Amino acid sequence: MSDPRPVPVKASVSRRRFLTVAGAGVTTSALLTMLDARQAPAQIRGTTLRILQWSHFIPAYDAWFDSKFTKEWGDKNGVKVRVDHIPHLELPARMAAEFAAGAGHDIIMNASSILTRLYYRSLVDLSDIYSQGGKNHGGWIPAAGPLVEVEGKHYGIPMFYILLPMLYRKDLFDANGLKAPDTWELARVAARTLKPKGHPTGIQFSQCADANLNWRSLLFSFGGAEADPSGENILIDSKEMREALRFAKALFDEGMTPEVFSWDDASDNRFLASGIGSWIHDAISAYRTTEDTNPDVFKNTHIGLEPAGPGGKRVSVSSANVYMIWKFSKNQPAAKEFLAHFMDSGKEGMTQSRGYNMPYLLADAQKPMPVIGADPKMQILQDFPKIVAFYGYPGPFTTPIQEVVNLFVLPDMFTRVARGQAIEDVMKWGVGEYRRIFAKHKRA
Amino acid sequence: MATQRTTRQKETRRHLLIYAGLTPFVLIAVFPIYWMLITAFKQEPDLYRMGNIPFWFNLPPTLKNFSILFYQTHFGDWIINTMTISAWVALITLLTAVPAGYALARLRLPGAENIGIAIFMTYLVPGIILFLPLSRVVATLGLQDSWWALVLVYPTFTIPFCTWLMMGFFKTVPMEMEEAARVDGCGQLGAFLRVVLPVSVPGVLTSVIFAFTLSMQDFLYGLAFVSPGDQKPVPVGVPTELIRGDVYFWGSLMGAALLVGLPVAVLYNFFLDRFIQGITGGVVK
Amino acid sequence: MTTASLRGGPEPTARAAVVSAPAPTAERAWWGTHSAQRKIFGYTLLAPAALYVLLLVGAPFLFSLWLAVSDANVGDPVARFIGLENFRAAWEMDTFWIAMRNSVVFLVVAAIFKSLLGTSLAFLLLQNFRGKKLIRGLVVIPFTLPIAISVLSWKWMYDSQFSVINWVLSRLGLIGTYGSDSWPIWLGQPHLALAACIAVNVWRTFPFSAIVLLAGFTSVPLEVIDAAKVDGCSFFQRFRHVVVPMIFPILMIGLLFDTVFTLSDLSVVYLLTQGGPGNASKILPVLAYQIGIQAGNLGRGAAIALFLVPLLLPALFLVLRNLKRREY
Structure with missing residues (x-):
């Protein structure tokens, strides 16, 4: 492997300067205590560790991670750490290329689209540090294990997840005598009331990550399910699924404009920031975008708990982030050491990400959590770990579910209904797609 | 006197007609560019207000987007990488496509036509099919995550293109010129190097330009083979590092596009005359 | 010049034919x-x-052929031979046929617009007028911007809320205001989405077509046109019988190269719509990418991508035949 050129001085200096501003408030002593807690084995000294991860939506987080967090760990253990970034949507392509090449990074991150089960034969078994991490930090939230578990072994470390709460305009709600969108029904009433006043709502009826997450939150809160806990049986063909589809159609007809068919993950951010949207169901990046671009709207934007379904159930489907180690990595001990250290630094990550990263480890999820525990409007986010779920709920995130997610079958079902296709026709199509995909993987 | 005026009037009318005809084209081509230029200097809040006029500054212009580009990304490296990659690709393309084009056009080799078609056909194979096997090749050669990987793979589409281009050029060079060279005692190689090549310079330049532009149009290979921030070329670095999660850095994105696109456009325009001349005038020189 | 040496290639050699006629x-x-x-x-x-x-093309291509007849998955190093199963499975997918149809529509519509716009622009640029260089420089800009980045800019121009196109249309009174039914959602309405993708492709490449054609026009020897004038041909006759046959091969080659690049390149559609809404703008490379890479079925993805090749072959042969027939 050719040795890549070192980062030019100019860039690294400026990055560091950038970081000093961003990282203000973090005491070095706390960090040092954390670093001392763990002593890495000597054999990893003098090695190089290469990490591939997404571009975090908060640039300061990447600056912290690249030139402070990994650097300090590396200096302490004599390891040279290099971090590369690509957008989360392109991670699968990059992973396929590294797999085909049998070379690349030591550690690779998956975001939203978790490919552990596709690649586990080529990944290192991390069960030991997974269970050690659980022991050290009060255990894992129940939804964490199935993300990375294959045949009893853990092939990845869930590091953090991204929540998609309700973000609503309290000023508009109050002015029209509307109750906070604590249930999906209330959210629908609000949209119906506010659309004629120029403030519709919007959820992506399209092929993007948010659509996969949001419509599952709705479906599961309506009591629906995707697959049973064994992961073998499809549960999508249900009364609840039909109700959710019917509800989504009504929500679209009454409260949205057709623009939602063109939306990607970023569109609802702008929709809120422009002051048009009455509420959206999105990651807090939308909240942060609004803070930076439209302070008036930001002041009146409040965060709500996942709305409850008709039966009072709340399930919040979140975007998972998982780190894995390639079997072809020549530096597995250092990679494992680093991931263990990263697990131990969850709170620091939450701080640096301005409350964006949510912890899988229960000790980190205790109130008050960093950043979000201190912000009155964001405190509600601390109640999400109890209701968080991932794709395939209540079953695990299996290979067929991965394919279903990557081919956007579920959002397509909602889209077809919103476009006016009969619910039974859509059910027939969607269930057919699920069956076809499940059958193919069973055969293989 | 009278005829002069009518000539001038005629000329004016002709000009007006031409300009009228060109206006829509210029608008279509330039309107998005102008709008990108404005956006690159806008503050972010200016973008997210529906009442704002998109063609002008509703808030004071800012250089922040460019400072993000230069201080928070490896944009400087990306430009250097792009230039270096393109230069290498152009060189490799010339060294292979020029001789090949000559051989196919001039030497009447048995099977030349089929070989020509075969080379052309490789241009038909989509990158989507090739990128996984190629990543194996790239890794075996130890080029993964270095921009050299792109120097290796970009000629797979520039060579077929430029071979065909050069074939066309060489065919326009009159056979007598080579014969004359032979009479003067040049060998086959000598005739090629000293007679045919010099009159084909415009064609060679055109190939270089194409190698440059085609190298800047790739996205997939760059994405798959090069992930370190300081090794990416501009067309890969910008979309991969200025889209963060669900946040787009619009101003910086567009600034980056223009910073590399406009100089190339100027260069391109400069060589355009040579390109056209290469086909028409090169022969009679 | 003999016929053998005229086969194939972007052949602009009418003048050469006049100038060089060595004794056989x-x-x-x-x-x-x-x-x-x-x-x-x-x-x-x-x-x-x-x-x-x-x-670097042949060998990987053969490897892809092997992938297409195997059950290869990402992450699974062992693949079995399964014959034409992947092709059969693709054949039976609705989405595959939608993608196939969209690919053909994309190809044909884009080619028509590119030749129309390219030809007219080339004709205009053929004239002598002041500011010609400047205008020529301006119209080639779209072609010189890196494709991935200019597509992202278009994505912003097509935005459902902040579309600058809609802003203009709305101010001109051609469409309603935001939120009204006549406000187009470029990337969200099925018929508009594919059109929007095609428009970006045409915008990007018509300057290129024009330049290639300009070269073609300029290469038509003046003597030929003068001779036609002497013969008393009208402008249109001259155009039809002299200019068209001479530039046609160039036009075809230019278009073909460009079309191949367009169709096999996925960035326009992938970055604009991901093939949506639904599958309304899905083209074969995008489908192959989603199934092969994102969903991990390398074999199936390779099979779908291979369907691009037969789609392009007829175009190639048509062009080559045309070139041969039009030799003189």
Whole structure:
């Protein structure tokens, strides 16, 4: 492997300067205590560790991670750490290329689209540090294990997840005598009331990550399910699924404009920031975008708990982030050491990400959590770990579910209904797609 | 006197007609560019207000987007990488496509036509099919995550293109010129190097330009083979590092596009005359 | 000039044909004496290019053929031979046929617009007028911007809320205001989404078509046109019988190269719509990417991508045949 050129001085200096501003408030002593807690084995000294991860939506987080967090760990253990970034949507392509090449990074991150089960034969078994991490930090939230578990072994470390709460305009709600969108029904009433006043709502009826997450939150809160806990049986063909589809159609007809068919993950951010949207169901990046671009709207934007379904159930489907180690990595001990250290630094990550990263480890999820525990409007986010779920709920995130997610079958079902296709026709199509995909993987 | 005026009037009318005809084209081509230029200097809040006029500054212009580009990304490296990659690709393309084009056009080799078609056909194979096997090749050669990987793979589409281009050029060079060279005692190689090549310079330049532009149009290979921030070329670095999660850095994105696109456009325009001349005038020189 | 040497290639050689007409006998004598040496020389010149594409396109292509007849998945190093199963499975997918249809529509519509716009622009640029260089420089800009980045800019121009296109149309009174039914959602309405993708492609590449054609027009020898004038041909007759046959091969080659690049390139559609809404703008490379890479079915993805090749072959043969027929 050719040795890549070192980062030019100019860039690294400026990055560091950038970081000093961003990282203000973090005491070095706390960090040092954390670093001392763990002593890495000597054999990893003098090695190089290469990490591939997404571009975090908060640039300061990447600056912290690249030139402070990994650097300090590396200096302490004599390891040279290099971090590369690509957008989360392109991670699968990059992973396929590294797999085909049998070379690349030591550690690779998956975001939203978790490919552990596709690649586990080529990944290192991390069960030991997974269970050690659980022991050290009060255990894992129940939804964490199935993300990375294959045949009893853990092939990845869930590091953090991204929540998609309700973000609503309290000023508009109050002015029209509307109750906070604590249930999906209330959210629908609000949209119906506010659309004629120029403030519709919007959820992506399209092929993007948010659509996969949001419509599952709705479906599961309506009591629906995707697959049973064994992961073998499809549960999508249900009364609840039909109700959710019917509800989504009504929500679209009454409260949205057709623009939602063109939306990607970023569109609802702008929709809120422009002051048009009455509420959206999105990651807090939308909240942060609004803070930076439209302070008036930001002041009146409040965060709500996942709305409850008709039966009072709340399930919040979140975007998972998982780190894995390639079997072809020549530096597995250092990679494992680093991931263990990263697990131990969850709170620091939450701080640096301005409350964006949510912890899988229960000790980190205790109130008050960093950043979000201190912000009155964001405190509600601390109640999400109890209701968080991932794709395939209540079953695990299996290979067929991965394919279903990557081919956007579920959002397509909602889209077809919103476009006016009969619910039974859509059910027939969607269930057919699920069956076809499940059958193919069973055969293989 | 009278005829002069009518000539001038005629000329004016002709000009007006031409300009009228060109206006829509210029608008279509330039309107998005102008709008990108404005956006690159806008503050972010200016973008997210529906009442704002998109063609002008509703808030004071800012250089922040460019400072993000230069201080928070490896944009400087990306430009250097792009230039270096393109230069290498152009060189490799010339060294292979020029001789090949000559051989196919001039030497009447048995099977030349089929070989020509075969080379052309490789241009038909989509990158989507090739990128996984190629990543194996790239890794075996130890080029993964270095921009050299792109120097290796970009000629797979520039060579077929430029071979065909050069074939066309060489065919326009009159056979007598080579014969004359032979009479003067040049060998086959000598005739090629000293007679045919010099009159084909415009064609060679055109190939270089194409190698440059085609190298800047790739996205997939760059994405798959090069992930370190300081090794990416501009067309890969910008979309991969200025889209963060669900946040787009619009101003910086567009600034980056223009910073590399406009100089190339100027260069391109400069060589355009040579390109056209290469086909028409090169022969009679 | 003999017919053999005129086959194939972007052939702009009408003038050359006029200028160089060496006596056939002399030519044969010249080449005939050095036949063996000439062949060695020729193949040596040809070898680097041929080897390069053979190794870096041919070999990977064969590997993809193997993928297409195997059950290869990402992450699973062991693949079994399963015959034409992947092709059959693709054949039975609704989405595959939608993608196939969209690909053909994309190809044809984009080609028509590119030749129309390209031809008219080339005609205009053929004239002499002041500011010609400046205007020529301006219209080639779209072609010189890196494709991935300019597509992202278009994505912003097509935004459902902040579309600058809609802003203009709305101010001109051609469409309603935001939120009204006549406010187009470029990337969200099925018929508009594909059109929007095609428009970006046309915008990007019509300057290129124009330049290639301009070269073609300029190469039509003045003597030929003058001769036609003397013969009393009208402008349209001249255009129809003299100019068209001469530029046609160039037009075809230019279009073909560009079309191949367009169709096999996924960035326009992938970055604009991901093939949506639904599958309304899905084209084969995007489908192959989603199934092969994102969902991990390498074999199935390779099979779908391979369907691009037969789609492009007829175009290639048509063009090559045309080139041969139009030799003179």
